[in-house]
Amino acid sequence: MTKSAALVALCALARPNAGACSWCASPLPKGRRMWCRDRCATAFWKNHWWSRARRAAKHRDKYACVRCGGGRPLEVNHIVACCGAHGTISCAHHLENLETLCVPCHLHHTASSETS
Structure with a gap:
């Protein structure tokens, strides 16, 4: 498990769900593994x-x-x-x-x- 995946699993702000964005819970587009778009990744890292x-x-x-x-x-x-x-x-x-x-x-x- 990567550090970011471990943090997502523990974070109260994140929404870990298979096949969904770890920040907004939208479905993941093809080729994306954690974030549906760069804006969600940026929002996550701004808080961590x-x-x-x-x-x-x-x-x-x-x-x-x-x-x-x-x-x-x-x-x-x-x-x-x-x-x-x-x-x-x-x-x-x-x-x-x-x-x-x-x-x-x-x-x-x-x-x-x-x-x-």
């Missing part, structure tokens, strides 16, 4: 691959801090901590678990998370 997820979160949040509306420099925070999974392909990078924060808001969030 840290560099893509980070970029997608900033784009979704219109390149502004979601807490104060501030601008750069921006960082992307895991709402539920990823415990060092930044360099891995992981479900911790689902877009609903990410928020764009300015550095001061990220520092405040991290400090308050460590004390609670």
